[in-house]
Amino acid sequence: MSDPGRQLMPVLRLAPAKVNLTLAVLGRRPDGFHDLHSVFVPLELADRLSLAPGGSSGEDSLHVEGPDTGPLADNLVLRGIAAARAAIGAGPGRPATPALAARLEKHIPVAAGLGGGSSDGAAAFDGALEAWGAEGALDEDRRRRAAASIGSDVPFFLGAGSIAAAGAALVQGRGERVLPVVGITGEPGILLVTPQVAVRTPDVFAVFAGTQVSGDGSVRMTSEHLAQELTSGLSADGLIARAGVLAVANDLLAAAGLVAPGLVAVRRALMRVLKRPVGLSGSGPTLWTLYPSRTEAESAATVVRAAIADGAIPSIGDGPPAVIASTIRAGRRPAHEEVSP
Numbered sequence: 615m616s617d618p619g620r621q622l623m624p625v626l627r628l629a630p631a632k633v634n635l636t637l638a639v640l641g642r643r644p645d646g647f648h649d650l651h652s653v654f655v656p657l658e659l660a661d662r663l664s665l666a667p668g669g670s671s672g673e674d675s676l677h678v679e680g681p682d683t684g685p686l687a688d689n690l691v692l693r694g695i696a697a698a699r700a701a702i703g704a705g706p707g708r709p710a711t712p713a714l715a716a717r718l719e720k721h722i723p724v725a726a727g728l729g730g731g732s733s734d735g736a737a738a739f740d741g742a743l744e745a746w747g748a749e750g751a752l753d754e755d756r757r758r759r760a761a762a763s764i765g766s767d768v769p770f771f772l773g774a775g776s777i778a779a780a781g782a783a784l785v786q787g788r789g790e791r792v793l794p795v796v797g798i799t800g801e802p803g804i805l806l807v808t809p810q811v812a813v814r815t816p817d818v819f820a821v822f823a824g825t826q827v828s829g830d831g832s833v834r835m836t837s838e839h840l841a842q843e844l845t846s847g848l849s850a851d852g853l854i855a856r857a858g859v860l861a862v863a864n865d866l867l868a869a870a871g872l873v874a875p876g877l878v879a880v881r882r883a884l885m886r887v888l889k890r891p892v893g894l895s896g897s898g899p900t901l902w903t904l905y906p907s908r909t910e911a912e913s914a915a916t917v918v919r920a921a922i923a924d925g926a927i928p929s930i931g932d933g934p935p936a937v938i939a940s941t942i943r944a945g946r947r948p949a950h951e952e953v954s955p
C-alpha cells in the first residue's frame with residue numbers, strides 16, 4: 615500500500631515494439647473479436663514514457679514528441695493511466711491516485727502493426743501504479759483484466775508481472791492469454807518497412823471475416839510448431855532457417871492486401887530487392903525481414919532506402935515507407951540455466 619507522506623517520483627518506462635512471427639485467426643467470437651494463436655516477440659525499438667506528478671488542473675495530461683499519434687484523448691497512455699486508477703478504485707485504505715503528467719517520445723511507427731500504442735498503454739498502466747506507490751494494489755487477475763480493457767495487445771506488453779519482463783510469448787484468445795516462452799536465444803536483426811498507408815485493424819478483421827470464417831489450417835500448424843520450438847528456445851540461425859515459412863504464416867495477409875492494395879506490390883518489390891522472405895506484422899502495414907544480426911539488417915535498410923529513392927520499391931499512400939533496422943530482444947533463458955552458478 616502507498617505511504618501518504620511519500621513524494622511522488624517521476625517514473626520512466628521503455629515501451630518496446632512487437633512483431634508477430636505467426637498470426638493464426640481461429641474464428642470469430644460472440645463478442646465480435648477473433649480468437650488468435652500468435653507468437654509475439656518484443657523488439658529493441660521502443661518508445662520512451664515518463665510520468666510525473668501532474669499540474670494544478672487536476673487532470674492527467676500528455677505531451678507527445680515525434681510523429682502525430684492522433685487525438686490525445688484516444689491515446690492509450692491516457693487510457694492506461696485511467697484504467698490503472700479505475701482498477702485501484704477509491705475509498706479508505708486505497709492508494710491515492712493523483713493526476714499525472716505524461717511525456718511520450720515516439721519512435722515506433724504509429725498504427726503500423728507493431729503494437730506501439732498498446733505498448734505505450736501498458737507502460738502507462740504499469741508506470742502509473744509505480745508512480746502512486748500502488749504496485750501491490752492489484753492481484754494478477756485484476757491486473758490482467760484491466761490490461762485487456764485497454765486493448766487486445768496490452769496483456770502481452772504487461773508481461774508476467776512487470777513491463778521489463780515482456781518477452782516472447784504465445785498469445786491466444788483475443789490477446790488476453792499470454793504464455794511466456796523462452797523465445798529466441800540470440801539477437802537476430804529485423805528490418806521493418808512501414809508503407810505510409812492507413813490499414814485499420816478493425817477493417818482488416820472485417821474483410822477477413824467477410825471472406826473466411828477461419829484461416830486455413832496451415833498457419834495454425836506453423837504457429838503451433840513455432841510456439842512449441844520456442845518453449846525451449848530457438849537460435850537466431852534456427853529462426854532465419856524458418857523465415858520462409860513464417861513470412862506466410864499470417865492469416866491477415868490477404869485481407870490487409872485488400873484493405874491497402876498497394877501493400878502487395880511493396881511486399882513483392884521488397885522480396886525482389888532483398889532476395890529474402892518478407893512477412894507482415896499483425897494486421898500491417900509493417901513488413902518484416904529477418905537477419906542474423908542487427909548489422910546485416912542495417913545494411914539491408916541502406917539497400918531498401920536506395921531502392922525507394924530510385925522507385926524500385928513503390929511509395930504508396932502519404933510518402934516513402936519508413937525503414938527501421940532493429941533487433942529481436944533476446945528471450946528468457948531456460949529455468950535450469952538461470953539457477954546455474
Ligand code: C5P
Nearest residue numbers: 646647648765766767788789815816819
Ligand atoms: O482490442 P483492439 O482495440 O486492439 O482491437 C481493435 C479491433 O481489432 C477490434 O475492434 C476488432 O475489430 C479487431 N480485433 C479482433 N480480434 C482480436 C483483436 C482485434 O477482431 N483478437
